[in-house]
Amino acid sequence: MTPENTEQFTYINRDKIYINNPKWLLFYTIRKLIETKKETEFYNSVQLANLIFGHSKYKDIIKTMLTVYKKEFFKTKGMLCKPNLEALKRGHPEIFTNVKNDLQTHQSQKLDISLFHKSLEDEINEAKKSKNNKYITLKDVKLVHQSPYIYIAKIEKDDDETIQLPEGVRVICVDGTYRKNVTILEYNQLFEKVTFECANPLLSKDVKLKQDVSFILHKLKDILNDMNISSLIDRINTIHKTEFKNELITLDLDKNQCEVLMHALNYSTTYIWGPPGTGKSHLLATLILNLSLAKERTLVCSIANVAVNSLTHKYLERVEYYKKINSNYTLKRGECIRIGHVSDDKLRENDLIFPEENLYLIFLREKLNKLIKLRKKYEDLNDENEKAKVISQINENEIKIMEELRKHIHNAYVVFSTSSRAILDNNLGNCQFDNIIIDECSMMAIPNLLAMLKRISKRVIIAGDNATVWKITNRHGRISKNVSFRKFKSNSL
Structure with missing residues (x-):
């Protein structure tokens, strides 16, 4: 039902409430009770105000409606009342028709949940394309912390270029002729600066990061699938x-x-x-x-x-x-x-x-960095036995962290x-x-x-x-x- 434009109203929880229209208030109250599955219990006016509007101060609005419709459309128990659904269906079936349509609309919307999975698949496929997995050139690279090694650098980018470097994502870093994994700690879009962490110090001034957003997309996909x-x-x-x-x-x-x-x-x-x-x-x-x-x-x-x-x-x-x-x-x-x-x-x-x-965490991280350097040493010496021992210690240390x-x-x-x-x-x-x-x-x-x-x-x-x-x-x-x-x-x- 649509009230006349001249009727008095107020806004409660962003809903336009016609406070001097008992019939409109009846429709609104019953629909709210049905939507929240509260239509079968007995309530007083204060409790109804809390249920419908979220606060007892609106009890007078409820009383405006009950004064007119309590006897005809509510069952009573002392000072308490609850909707008489049979009487309401006979007198105002349109209340339930609208609720049913709302529920059907919501059910049809539920079916579109599969679009989340499809959209993530599309994004992952798009991220895999070579043009999206581009290398980002860094300049003014500065070491700001040792053990672990943390660097901050400016990003070279075009004005209309979009950079995605979410915090916590591991990306490939090209350090001159070397490639290593680094973890993004922060990307400040306003100042076009990135902060990242790596196990070993950078060896070159020619540093690039490979932008690959598929990592977080795969993680999201796994979470949503579960x-x-x-x-x-x-x-x-x-x-x-x-x-x-x-x-x-x-x-x-x-x-x-x-x-x-x-x-x-x-x-x-x-x-x-x-x-x-x-x-x-x-x-x-x-x-x-x-x-x-x-x-x-x-x-x-x-x-x-x-x-x-x-x-x-x-x-x-x-x-x-x-x-x-x-x-x-x-x-x-x-x-x-x-x-x-x-x-x-x-x-x-x-x-x-x-x-x-x-x-203790600082001690464990320092120990981990030493073990990573030791693993690199045994890799260079082709000493597989010692390298295997160090990898085991690295895994144990990471678990402790x-x-x-x-x-x-x-x-x-x-x-x-x-x-x-x-x-x-x-x-x-x-x-x-x-x-x-x-x-x-x-x-x-x-x-x-x-x-x-x-x-x-x-x-x-x-x-x-x-x-x-x-x-x-x-x-x-x-x-x-x-x-x-x-x-x-x-x-x-």
Whole structure:
């Protein structure tokens, strides 16, 4: 039904609600209850307001509808009521017709999930073509760290050329006449600089990197093949209450930010958008603080290192603010960790959040580098017996490094990482989290998003700029017309 344009309305969770139209409210309420599979229980007006609009303050809107239709279309038990579905089907069958059509549309969208796999196959095949596996010339190559050897360099590229060097990807490096594997630590598109790590020092000034994005695509394909994507999307679509027992810490958030914070803590899916300067990062950092104080495990991701570093800074600022209010609180080493390479000097000064700075890990990595050099020595001497012994020690040492790093990740309440690192790093990929917070989501590919969501048990919080988020969502908060997150709970700052 379409209300008259003159009727009074308000926006709640991005839905246009006609607050003085009881019939429209009846239709909206019943459809919401059916979509969330809550139509068979008894509720009072406060509970219905929470279910339909996400907050008890909207109970008067519910009462407006019940005053007119409670006797005719609801069954009662004292102060409680539930929809009389038989009476509603007789009196207003169009309610159920629309719901049925919505469900049929959603089912047809589910069938398009196979397009994810097909699109990844197409991308992998495209990446294999020689023109895409090009060599990127580096200039001004500088050594910034030894053991491991870390270099930073400028990239020579055409103005319209697209460079893809995701963090954590291993690529081939041509060092003069030598070829070796290096790991991309960071690619800064703005300044066209790349930071990478290698086991041995570079020997030449003539250095090139081979761009091959098929590595991360194969990883995504393997992850998606192991997932029940339909089940995952159904879980995201079916928004439900999540119990948060801890005291709410709002610090200096304003009223609107507090409402969004409460929603994010009390619902399984929250979608947050707003232009720069509206306090999204401020809010997200406070949300992370609340979750960490409740000892819930949260993975915080963004596509770029800069965004991850910015949110890490905000969180540490929130921690300091909270310390002033609660003198008994202290952030213990290992409760919050930043995984991956960080070029931000100020952030690196905080040794509480870097497991890589652990002395035992440093010792293991130094030992690994010595063993790699030793293997090269025996390769040059054609001494297969000694080479085999060293390879065995290298494997043993790599296992110890992985176990030590995994221990840090498993013990942390908050893990900050880029999305590519979260997908590629097995230490992260094998971890389960209660919550995930994804900032600046507009540039993230849907398969990357799904690959990270598979390890989340409680809450999904996605944030972005409303000027760019629409690149991946439509006006209903749906992330793709092929695969639909139809019921993202939305809040505006």
